Amino acid sequence: MPENNDKHHIVPYKVYLYVLGGLIALTLLSIAITQIELGKFTVAGALLFAVVKTYLVLTYFMHLKYDKLYIKLMVVFVFAVFIVTIIITFLDYLYR
Amino acid sequence: MQPTNTNANEANYLEYQGKYKGLLGWILSTDHKRIGLLYLYSMMTMFTVGVLLGLAMRFELLAPGKTIMDAQTYNATFTVHGVIMIFMIVVPGLPAVFGNFLLPLMIGAKDVAFPKLNLLSWWLYVAGAFLVLSAVLFGSGTPDTGWTFYAPHSFKSGTNLLPAVFGAFVLGFSSILTGLNFLVTIHRMRCKGMKWIKLPLFVWTLYGTAWIQLLATPIVGITLVLIALERIFGVGIFDPALGGDPVLYQHLFWIYSHPAVYIMILPAMGAISEIIPTFAQKHIFGYKAVIASTMAIAFVGWLVWGHHMFTAGMSGTAQYYFSLLTFIVALPSAVKVFNWVATMYKGSINIQTPFYWAASFIFVFLVGGLSGLVVGSLATDVYLHDTYFVVAHFHYIVFGGTGFAFFAAIHYWFPKIFGRMYDASWANIGWLVFFIGFLALYSPMFYLGMMGMPRRYYDYLEEFHGGNILATLGSWILATGLVIIVANLFRSARHGKKAEANPWHSKTLEWSVPSPPTLENFDNEPVVDENDGPYNY
Amino acid sequence: MEHKIHTVQDHYDPEASKVGMWLFIFTELLLFGGLFIIYSIYRFMNPDAFHLAAGELNSTVGAINTILLLVSSMTIAMSTTALQKDRKGTAIILNEITVMIGIVFLINKYFEWGVKFDHGIWPGSSHLVETMSQGEILFFGLYFIMTGLHALHIIIGLILIVVTIRRIQNGTVHKDRAVLLENAGLYWHLVDVVWIFLFPLFYLIT
Numbered sequence: 106m107p108e109n110n111d112k113h114h115i116v117p118y119k120v121y122l123y124v125l126g127g128l129i130a131l132t133l134l135s136i137a138i139t140q141i142e143l144g145k146f147t148v149a150g151a152l153l154f155a156v157v158k159t160y161l162v163l164t165y166f167m168h169l170k171y172d173k174l175y176i177k178l179m180v181v182f183v184f185a186v187f188i189v190t191i192i193i194t195f196l197d198y199l200y201r
Numbered sequence: 202m203q204p205t206n207t208n209a210n211e212a213n214y215l216e217y218q219g220k221y222k223g224l225l226g227w228i229l230s231t232d233h234k235r236i237g238l239l240y241l242y243s244m245m246t247m248f249t250v251g252v253l254l255g256l257a258m259r260f261e262l263l264a265p266g267k268t269i270m271d272a273q274t275y276n277a278t279f280t281v282h283g284v285i286m287i288f289m290i291v292v293p294g295l296p297a298v299f300g301n302f303l304l305p306l307m308i309g310a311k312d313v314a315f316p317k318l319n320l321l322s323w324w325l326y327v328a329g330a331f332l333v334l335s336a337v338l339f340g341s342g343t344p345d346t347g348w349t350f351y352a353p354h355s356f357k358s359g360t361n362l363l364p365a366v367f368g369a370f371v372l373g374f375s376s377i378l379t380g381l382n383f384l385v386t387i388h389r390m391r392c393k394g395m396k397w398i399k400l401p402l403f404v405w406t407l408y409g410t411a412w413i414q415l416l417a418t419p420i421v422g423i424t425l426v427l428i429a430l431e432r433i434f435g436v437g438i439f440d441p442a443l444g445g446d447p448v449l450y451q452h453l454f455w456i457y458s459h460p461a462v463y464i465m466i467l468p469a470m471g472a473i474s475e476i477i478p479t480f481a482q483k484h485i486f487g488y489k490a491v492i493a494s495t496m497a498i499a500f501v502g503w504l505v506w507g508h509h510m511f512t513a514g515m516s517g518t519a520q521y522y523f524s525l526l527t528f529i530v531a532l533p534s535a536v537k538v539f540n541w542v543a544t545m546y547k548g549s550i551n552i553q554t555p556f557y558w559a560a561s562f563i564f565v566f567l568v569g570g571l572s573g574l575v576v577g578s579l580a581t582d583v584y585l586h587d588t589y590f591v592v593a594h595f596h597y598i599v600f601g602g603t604g605f606a607f608f609a610a611i612h613y614w615f616p617k618i619f620g621r622m623y624d625a626s627w628a629n630i631g632w633l634v635f636f637i638g639f640l641a642l643y644s645p646m647f648y649l650g651m652m653g654m655p656r657r658y659y660d661y662l663e664e665f666h667g668g669n670i671l672a673t674l675g676s677w678i679l680a681t682g683l684v685i686i687v688a689n690l691f692r693s694a695r696h697g698k699k700a701e702a703n704p705w706h707s708k709t710l711e712w713s714v715p716s717p718p719t720l721e722n723f724d725n726e727p728v729v730d731e732n733d734g735p736y737n738y
Numbered sequence: 739m740e741h742k743i744h745t746v747q748d749h750y751d752p753e754a755s756k757v758g759m760w761l762f763i764f765t766e767l768l769l770f771g772g773l774f775i776i777y778s779i780y781r782f783m784n785p786d787a788f789h790l791a792a793g794e795l796n797s798t799v800g801a802i803n804t805i806l807l808l809v810s811s812m813t814i815a816m817s818t819t820a821l822q823k824d825r826k827g828t829a830i831i832l833n834e835i836t837v838m839i840g841i842v843f844l845i846n847k848y849f850e851w852g853v854k855f856d857h858g859i860w861p862g863s864s865h866l867v868e869t870m871s872q873g874e875i876l877f878f879g880l881y882f883i884m885t886g887l888h889a890l891h892i893i894i895g896l897i898l899i900v901v902t903i904r905r906i907q908n909g910t911v912h913k914d915r916a917v918l919l920e921n922a923g924l925y926w927h928l929v930d931v932v933w934i935f936l937f938p939l940f941y942l943i944t
Contacts, residue, residue, distance in 0.1 A: 115822045116815075125812040132804050132937075136797070139942040148781075151938035158934045166815045167927045168920070173753075175388075176760060183764045186416060186503065187771045191778060193504060193522070194452055198779055200516035314754050381761045389754040415761055419769040427776075427883070435862030436879040437872075438776060443879075444872025449779055453772055 114171050124165045131158050213620065213717040231316035232720060237302030238618070239323050240293060245687070247289040247330055252680065254282040259642075259676040262669045265661050275659030276345035277360070281337055283348030284365065288372045289330055291603045292461055295468035296379060296414075297326070299610050300407045302618060304383060306711035306718065307401050309392025309727040314385035318378055325375035332368030336361045347657060349458070352439035352450040356431035363432060366425040373418045373425075376464075380414030383407050394729030401709045401735040402485065405492050406471030409499035413460045413467075417503070421457030424450065448513050455506035463502040465599055467495060469606030470537055473559050476613050477541050479707040480556040481548025484736040487540045494533035501530040508577050512586045520579055527577035534570055538563060553705070554628040558609030561636055565605060569598025572647065587657070590650025596643045608632070608686065615690065616704050620717040621697030627689040635682025641675025709735045752917040759921040763928045766891070770932050773884050777939060780876045787873020792943045794859075795881070796850065800941035803846050804933060810839035811930045814899070814923045824913045826906060833903045833919075836926065840896045847889050851882075881940055888932055895929045898922045 135154035139147055164170045169177055212218075214234045221229050227239060258278055261268045270278065301319065305312050313319050337343045340361030346354050350369075355362060387408050391400070428450075430436050437443025439450040478485045485491060507515060507523035515523075541563060550556070572594040576582045585591060615623050645668035650656075654665045661669065703712040710729075714722055781788045817832035858865030861882050866875055902922045905911040911918050 116819055118816050118819055121812050121815045121819070125808060128808045129805055132801065132808070135938055136801060136942060139938070145785075148939075148943060151942050152935075155935050155938055159931050162811060162927050162931055162934070166811050166930075167924055172756075176757065179760065179764070183416065183767060187768065189504070190456060190771070191775055193507075193519075194456075194775055194779065195782070196522050197448070197452070197507070197515040197519035198782060200518035314751075315758060377765050381758060381765075384761055385754050385758045388757060389751060415765055416768050419765045420772045423769050423772040430861070430883065434860075435867070436883065437862070437867070437875050438879055438883075443867060444780070444784065444876045446779070446783075449776060453775070456772075 116165070116168070116171070120165060124161050128158050128161055131161075211719045213715065214720050215620070215717055217720045219720075229320070231312070231320050233301050233305055233312050233316065233319060234618075234718065236319050236323050237298050237300075240297040240301060240326065243323075243327060243330065244290055244293065244298065247285050251282055251285040251290060252683065254278050254285070256676055256680060258282065259673040261659055262661070263673045264669075265663055265666060267659070270659065272659045273342075273345060276347075276657070277337075277343035279657055280344050280347050281333070284333055284344075284369065287348050287461070288369050289326070289333075291465040291599055292372075292376060293326060293379075294465055294603055295472060295607060295610060296383070296407060296410055296464075297323075298607075299403075299472065299614065300379070300383060300410075300468060303614065303711055304386060304404060304407060305390070306714065306722055307404050307709055308387065308390060308395050309710055309723065309729070310386065310390040311721045311723070313382050314390060315382050319382055322375045322378045322382070325371050325378070329368045329370075329372035329375060332364045332371060334368075336363075336365035336368065340364070349454060350425070350428060351454075352428065352431070352445075352447040353441065355428050356439070363429055366428050370422055370425045373422050376414045377418045377422075380411035380418075383411040384415065387411075392727045392729065394731070394733070395727075396729075398489075399729055399734055401471075402474035402488070402491055402495070403468065403471035403709075405495050406467040406474070409495045410464050410467045413464050413499055413502070417457045417460040417464075420453060421461075424453040424457070448510070448515065451510050451513055452506070455509045459506035459509065460499075460502050462599065463498055465603045467498060469562075469603045470495070470534075472606045472610040472613070473541060473562055474537075475707075475709065476555045476559045476609055477544050478736045478738070479613070479705050480551045480553060480559070481545050482551065482706065482738050483544055483548035484734075484738055485540065486543035486546075487536075488736065490536055491540050494536040497533040498530065501526065501533070505530055508582070511579060511582045524577060524579040524582075528574065531570060531574055531577075534566075538567060538570075551705070553612075554623070554625055554632060555609045555613035555705075557629060557632050558605050558612065561632070562602065562605040562609060565597050565601030565639070569594060569596075569601050573598060585650055587655055588650035589646040589654045589656055592656050593643050593646035593650060596646075600643075601639065608635075611690065613705070614711075615693070616700030616716050617711055618717060619694045619697070620700055620715075621693055621695075622700050622704065623693035623697055624689055627685060631682050631686035631689055633682075634685060635679055638675050638677070638679025638682050642672050642679050643675070645669070645671045645675075708737055750915060750917075752915075752920075755917045755921060756924075759924050763924060766928055766932075770884070770887070773880065773887070774935065774939075777880050777884070780873070780880065781939075784871075784873025784876060787871050788877050789943060791870075791874040791877035791881075792940060794854075795941050796853075797941040799846055799850055800937050803843050804937045806839050806843050806846075807930045807933050810836045810843075811927050813839070814926050818916065818920055818923055821906065821911070821916050821919055822913055826912070829919070830903055830906055833899055833906070837896055837899055837903075840892055840899075844889060844892060847885065851885075854878075854882075884936060885940070888929070888936060891929050891932070895922070895926045898925055 131154050135151050138150045138154070143150060163180065169180060214232055217232075219226060219230075227235055230236065257269070258275065261270050261275055261278075301313070342360040344358065344360045344362050344365045346358055346360075346362065350362070350366060355366075387400075387404060427436075427438050431439060437445050439445040439447050441447060474485060474491060505523055505526045507519055508527045511520055511523070572590070576585055576591055576594055612623060612628055615621070649665050649668040652665065654661050654668075700716040702715050704716075705712070710727060711718075713727070813832045814836040817829045817836070820829035820832060854860065859878055860866070861879055866878055870878075899922050902911060902919050905918060
């Protein structure tokens, strides 16, 4: 098996700083958005921000952007499995 | 294929002496082959306990009313029988023994990706087994909840549940680490030329199984932790008095435990997919279709868990959905059965013990699978849930499926593992006695279930007496068969005729090294040629 | 008979180690995932009670903890850059900052829980069980279990980072053998991601 060579790419400190900036901004925005009365969309809004933040952490901090495709596919797959599981469980509770 | 090892002086893995000597050299070994055998011996020990518990249950059920034990003892017996058989035998099952032993050999590697983690997996297995046994031997009484630990009884029961759920948790951790190890091994340690599309089907099934082990087990892990927390703190997560929903427990439990049955059966199917081509001396029919069906079973099997809960109080929508998906998941299994039979067609059949086991596997698997459709269909399940029909179904498909495949595998790979041939006459007699016992033990249960006999009861109505007598007699015949099989294997391991490298003329890589293999399996890393293949007969 | 000690794993495969850590992370995601499933079902069934109970939590402390963890993720990510540039000292300092932030997080948690205990609220407490509605009981049950399990993972992550710091100091982990640091980082980011979801679901739904 050929040795991986994605580690030859060194991520500059700045990139991590900018990502942190984005993450903090999104955190503050998510707090702000939940002050607004959106009813049942409040949770959705807060979760949406969480998802975007997670995407940033996965892509940059966890290095997925620079990793081989199969690792990215695995991550997507596992999240998909989890989402599908929640949806199916709700088939019970939503329609009782 | 040419044997790749020529150094006749190098010790085989059984005799090799490294840093530690004697017993320590085994229980501290990171050699995947020794670890496979450690699992084999510890699993055989626990299997014996599980069988004795099963025989005790069958003895109790020989006649209505109390025969040898009261209701509480009976409940404890079937609980421990289930916990042992599920968590210590069929879930670790073929991956722990044959996966560990054969995976590196089949892909041309020296060992798995993380050998020390592999040893830890076995130690966790042993620790889990001890924890479960401690629940039986000490404390306020053996757990009586069934292996399913349903809420609310599991957190209200006065019996000694904490060590049992903790033990199951530890066993789960062992399973997760094995799955993790196998996934990295298959991704990263295939030898030169061993592309994915040249992997033996057993390896493909180990791959699919490993994903299930990795992803499903944590969910039962957290669920067991919650039962423990419920018992210790009374949190209320599954307690209706505090707002919890016991059905939610069932969801979480079965989200793991249904995929768990695919952990049990996929490697079993993989072993059958190795044995049939070898004993038909013919290329497997539809190699890619078998791979696709393996992945389909692993994936779709994740989506059907609610079929264990049809009478629990789920919504109608959920019931319809789960029933539909259950029918869909049967399809890829049917593809495999078709492919196995098609492989035999116009093959040059070599009737040996592994082939007897493989052929009878197809029969019992078919019966088990078809009876699964009967309970998977919503309307019929309402009538059959929690009856002996279900008991027959899962023993056919798990004991029949995984069990028969395990026996097939142990005979098939016996020469490679121990360097000796087993006595074929006694092996075949053992198979026949076992098979007759199996049919006598479980077939009446289909009928008893349809007539309404409930499961997990120590007593029954007089009209069920005849079927129960037959089943108990069957259990004695089956046990006799087991004794013959195991005694023969034990004896043959020491005194059997020395085996050559490839007695069955198979094409997969493990047969290209001596029997038994040396410590590092291959002298030089094998190279798989473009024209080579695991089934190129 | 040969007696030399065979080391089967004599070549360094960082990709295998990395994939191994990712697979382990998947198990942790599913472990917490089970709890998130429970949360979502009970929240669906008890929307008002959850809303009410969430008001008892201090969202300022929650926000501070969130930002702390995000900063610590940045510092450990930066430490991998430092190590790749062979700046051993910088890498160690960045990891030490990460550890300190983690400890502050735990201290905040300790006080948060302390406040709850002072008000008679803990898993299965009589005040909880006897005076609160079922939805509130479930909310607090889940709160303690999920933040507790998360805190346990913080502790595990801190231990892993401390071990890594030691190995950077003694030279076992270095520019060409950096996978332990990268994997410790991955684990720490996982702990961060879990909190990214815990924060809005427990603190922001008022």
